[in-house]
Amino acid sequence: MRREKVPVDMSSEQKNLMGVMSSRQLIYLGVGVALTYSYIQPLFSIVNNVAGWITALIICVITVLPVAFVVGFFGFTKVSKYNMNRDYFMLIKLQKHTQYGKWRKGV
Known part of the structure; x- marks a missing residue:
């Protein structure tokens, strides 16, 4: 018997924002x-009063990096092995554990 691997997404994701970003990516970027x-803003004002504006700027840039990494990782990367977006892949992986059960034939 011949087996063919069919990707989950048969068509590519539509790029709605001037052909650059999709709606899903725009939502990730907006939330980020x-x-x-x-x-x-509150972090900059607190650190600026205590240590100065250069230190406040450095601390703000450092605290933005994790948010930028998460938005970039989930919003703009794909799992090439399965041909799907990273967030959809992780959603499937998280739901996998709820689908296990004891199955019997004939009930």
Whole structure:
């Protein structure tokens, strides 16, 4: 019997924003920017009063890096082995554990 591997996504993701980003990527970017904006302003003002603006700028850049990494990792990378986006792949992996059970034939 011949086996063919069929990818999950038969068509590529539509790039809605001027042919550059899809809606999913835009949502990831928007959430990342909103999260960063919400904590950078208070953090900068607190550190600026204590240690100066150069130190505050360095600390703010360092604290933005994890958010940028997570947004870039989940929003803009693909798992090439399975031909799917990283966030969808991780969602499938997390749901895999809930699908195990005891199955009997004929019930």
